[in-house]
Amino acid sequence: MxxxxxxxxxxxxxxxxxxxxxxxxxxxxxxxxxxxxxxxxxxxxxxxxxxxxxxxxxxxxxxxxxxxxxxxxxxxxxxxxxxxxxxxxxxxxxxxxxxxxxxxxxxxxxxxxxxxxxxxxxxxxxxxxxxxxxxxxxxxxxxxxxxxxxxxxxxxxxxxxxxxxxxxxxxxxxxxxxxxxxxxxxxxxxxxxxxxxxxxxxxxxxxxxxxxxxIDTGVFKRLNRVEKEPDSIVMVGNTEDRKKGVTFLLQAMQLLRGDVDVRLSIVDRQGDYTKYAPKLVQENGLEDVVTFTGRLSLDELVRRYSVSQVAVTASVYEGFGLPCAEAMSCGTPVVATRAGALPEIVGNDGAGILVPPADPAALAAAIRRLLADEPLRQRMGEAGRKRIEESFxxxxxxxxxxxxxxxxx
The missing domain is CATH 3.40.50.2000 (Glycogen Phosphorylase B;)
Structure with missing residues (x-):
């Protein structure tokens, strides 16, 4: 054909x-x-x-x-x-x-x-x-x-x-x-x-x-001999898109910073195109805990997923949710919202934690839980990888x- x-x-x-x-x-x-x-x-x-x-x-x-x-x-x-x-x-x-x-x-x-x-x-x-x-x-x-x-x-x-x-x-x-x-x-x-x-x-x-x-599971996979960065979170997405929920994730970061030495990496374009999220970071005084990586090559993106302890998809709607699935494929435990298709990706068999959309407190609680429990992160990462291999x-x-x-x- x-x-x-x-x-x-x-x-x-x-x-x-x-x-x-x-x-x-x-x-x-x-x-x-x-x-x-x-x-x-x-x-x-x-x-x-x-x-x-x-x-x-x-x-x-x-x-x-x-x-x-x-x-x-x-x-x-x-x-x-x-x-x-x-x-x-x-x-x-x-x-x-x-x-x-x-x-x-x-x-x-x-x-x-x-x-x-x-x-x-x-x-x-x-x-x-x-x-x-x-x-x-x-x-x-x-x-x-x-x-x-x-x-x-x-x-x-x-x-x-x-x-x-x-x-x-x-x-x-x-x-x-x-x-x-x-x-x-x-x-x-x-x-x-x-x-x-x-x-x-x-x-x-x-x-x-x-x-x-x-998902290309041959590309998106956990890298061997790569150490996790302590208390590290990654978000991947176009933060100018209000559906991605970056404002709720940043509010969750404010709730976390008092009792967890948390670090957030946002993978998005930089420069004149990206203004909304940097402005929110500055307004909320989060410059010391939030980093914008700019565009990453495919290899760099896989590495960023692999070194992060938790990946977060805070969207208020997703037709699918590629970053969530990519993180799961890399064996990184995910916190995602019950918005749009995200429950279809994460499932209900322990491959991730689902929270209500537009709820910073619920996001913070799920992130805090994962960062404090290494065995849970290990089990969830393995379950996420298995789900992607079998279903996507x-x-x-x-x-x-x-x-x-x-x-x-």
């Missing part, structure tokens, strides 16, 4: 979408299928045997000014002009412009090559709708409805102007709702996400399939995804 995967941001450092496409492409290719990846900037590295098609884009949220244009005359191109103006107005046009550019590339490719299926990774832009006219079935993955992100943002925005700006940023949701209804099948990555996607997008249940993400494999995910493809052929 020849498969074309679409992702508007391809690099694995952009978050879950880049990780998803990389490992799904790798697993599909290993099963003997021909895989093409069509990605916007920042561009990914792709597995051996997978063909990459780079779709131009301005990536205005991660570049300075209009430096990505190169030649100023490129601003005269309609999609570039729209992307610049819409971004300056506080909107997020990247999804729409990527989809239109991808459609034009697909139209050119399909005229001389044949894809059996197009798989869109939560772009859901108008260009994907146009691609329906190419005569190729289209499957879309919705990791979780972005409406939930908007709801979380608005809940934490205190002023009317802030709420207005966040609502304007999420104006692309209207487009995504229109496009999602016209996809041949929708894949979600958890039972919770499936229920939320069906409800929010008003989709018929027979169109939605659940295919959980996998990219090979299984690829095979289930192929079953969805077969339904639309």
């Amino acid at each position: 020849r498969i074309c995967l679409l992702t508007y941001r391809g690099n694995m450092y952009c978050g879950g979408q880049g990780v998803y496409v990389y490992y799904l492409a790798k697993a599909l290719s290993r099963l003997g299928h021909q895989v093409d990846v069509m990605a916007g900037p920042p561009y990914p590295s792709v597995p051996d045997g997978v063909k990459l098609h780079k779709i131009e884009g301005l990536n205005l949220y991660e570049t300075n000014g209009l430096s990505s244009l190169g030649n100023p005359l490129q601003l005269l191109r309609p999609l570039n002009f729209y992307e610049v103006v819409a971004t300056r107005l506080g909107m997020f046009p990247e999804i729409c412009t990527f989809s239109m550019r991808a459609y034009m590339r697909l139209r050119h490719l399909v005229s001389r090559e044949r894809f059996d299926v197009i798989h869109d990774n939560q772009t859901l832009g108008y260009g994907i709708l146009l691609a329906k006219g190419l005569g190729v079935p289209i499957v879309a993955t919705i990791h979780h409805p972005i409406f939930i992100d908007m709801k979380a943002d608005l809940a934490q925005a205190k002023r009317f102007l802030s709420k207005f700006k966040r609502t304007k940023f999420y104006s692309f949701l209207v487009m995504q709702h229109l496009v999602a209804k016209r996809m041949d099948r929708i894949i979600t990555v958890s039972e919770v996400s499936a229920a939320d996607t069906t409800r929010i997008f008003r989709l018929p249940e027979d169109k939605v399939r659940v295919v959980p993400n996998g 494999s990219w090979e299984i995910a690829a095979k289930k995804t192929l079953e969805v493809y077969e339904e639309v052929l």
Whole structure:
């Protein structure tokens, strides 16, 4: 089968979408299928045997000014002009412009090559709708409805102007709702996400399939001869995303610091892009106990999981929760919330501690319990590793995804 995967941001450092496409492409290719990846900037590295098609884009949220244009005359191109103006107005046009550019590339490719299926990774832009006219079935993955992100943002925005700006940023949701209804099948990555996607997008249940993400257990594993750092905690995630619950984790740190010499490492981008969490750290006087690592390579990330005594996922919602699963795969005990799909990952067989979301006291109590009990950390780390090995494999995910493809052929 020849498969074309679409992702508007391809690099694995952009978050879950880049990780998803990389490992799904790798697993599909290993099963003997021909895989093409069509990605916007920042561009990914792709597995051996997978063909990459780079779709131009301005990536205005991660570049300075209009430096990505190169030649100023490129601003005269309609999609570039729209992307610049819409971004300056506080909107997020990247999804729409990527989809239109991808459609034009697909139209050119399909005229001389044949894809059996197009798989869109939560772009859901108008260009994907146009691609329906190419005569190729289209499957879309919705990791979780972005409406939930908007709801979380608005809940934490205190002023009317802030709420207005966040609502304007999420104006692309209207487009995504229109496009999602016209996809041949929708894949979600958890039972919770499936229920939320069906409800929010008003989709018929027979169109939605659940295919959980996998974890590369050959990469995410406990490193030998690496000593744990005493009273160390790690959080991995985009702290600008209010759903990640960093404010509640930092409140828990305040509760802990009086009786535990605790240290928190936050793995996230640094610089102008990341402002929310550093501001909270400063406001709460936690500079001496919280460290921002910046972006880490894959090897560095595995090492950070391995040296940490506890990994925390404090999210108020997760469609899946890759950092939680990665930590478990590394044998690091986890404290996670009962939010979204996290209970599906952690389970109820001793692989982690689940606490109510948005509850700093419960987070602090669970962290304190683990830091004080080395045998419990050992048992929980082993149980977490076993659960990931048995339940979350990219090979299984690829095979289930192929079953969805077969339904639309």
